[in-house]
Amino acid sequence: MSEPMTLGEHGAERIARKLAAVLEARGIGPVERGPVDNTPNNEPGDPEFHRQRRADWALKRWQAATPYRYQNATSSHPGVHEWARKVAADPRSAGFLLLTGPFGTGKTHEAYGALRRIADAGPEKYEFIAITAPDMYALLRPGGSERGTEYEVQRLKRIPLLLIDDLGTEKITEFTEEATYRLLNERYNESLPTVITSNLEADSRDEKGVRRGPDLTTTLGARITDRLRQMTTVIGMDGPSRRGAA
Ligand SMILES: Nc1ncnc2c1ncn2[C@@H]1O[C@H](COP(=O)(O)OP(=O)(O)O)[C@@H](O)[C@H]1O
Ligand SMILES: [Mg+2]
Structure with a gap:
């Protein structure tokens, strides 16, 4: 007959230690008493953890789509920050x-700094196309894309975030005007965030209505700038050229 098993002081401690080790291996920590700690802890299920994961993923996409020269781009203008904040919170x-x-x-x-800032915020959705206006028109011309121009038009119209760089530098033709109008009008109607850079100001008219020079209205047509006027944050960048310094 075997002796009935009893747990001495040591045996009980040993089992408690084993149990704690098993629980720890399964990720179940010891129960602690005391006030509940609600600070974000970066555990799955914590909103901050998910936001950070979305931000990491979006930043990778940003890096992949951003040219070498602008890999360190950060935006510095408060108006740009405000726009980026709105895009991250509610794109429309x-x-x-x-x-x-x-x-x-x-x-x-x-x-590019604005697009990075949106990525940093960890938005629900992050997808953008950045294209220069000359490349865009080349793509949209008949025969400009193997996938077909209609495919490219739809892609540019629907992409959640679009950057058109250097709009208005092209010689304007009926084709470029029509293509620009169709694209911007659609994005305007769908309230899709769009960044445009241009060396022309939107409207160069002074208080008396006299144009001081060529502007986006004379170059692209009033149909387009009427659209722009209604829902656009316009930011004038000035100061000396930074080229050569970089
Ligand atoms: N805030 C900045 N900090 C550092 N470099 C900058 C900054 N802004 C522009 N640059 C650099 O100056 C050069 C010109 O800027 P860029 O954005 O290309 O000008 P633009 O588009 O107005 O012609 C680029 O090489 C760019 O990397
Ligand atoms: Mg530029």
Whole structure:
């Protein structure tokens, strides 16, 4: 007959230790008493944990789609920050962002910086196309894309976030005007956030209504700038050219 098993002081401790080890291996920590700690702890299920994961993923996409020169781009303008904040919180509330100014004043830098800032916020959805206006028109011309121009038009119309760099530098033709109008009008109707950079200001008229020079209205047509006027944060970049310094 075996002896009835009893647990001495040591045996009980040993089992408690084993039990704690098993629970720890399964990720179940010891029960602690005391006040409940509600600070974000980066555990799955914690909103901050998920936001951070979305931000990491979005930043990878941003890096992959951003040219080498702008890999360190950060936006610095408060108006750009406000626009980016709106896009991250509710994309349809943000409207367009137009950055204007002479060449080399940092428009493209600011534009990529804005897109990065949106990524940093960890938005629910993050997908963008960045394209220069000349490349865009080349793509949209008959025969400009193997996938077909209609496919490309639809893609540019529907992409959640679009950057058109250097709008208005092209020689304007009926084709470019029509293509620009169709694209921007659709994005306007769907309230899809769109960043535009241009070396032309939107409207150069002075108080007396006299144009001081070519502007986006004379170059692209009033149909387009009427659209822009209604839902656009316009930011004029000036100062000396930063080219050569970088
Ligand atoms: N805030 C900035 N900090 C550092 N470099 C900048 C900044 N803004 C612009 N640059 C650099 O200056 C150069 C011109 O800027 P860019 O954005 O290309 O000008 P734009 O688009 O107005 O012609 C680029 O090489 C860019 O990387
Ligand atoms: Mg530029």
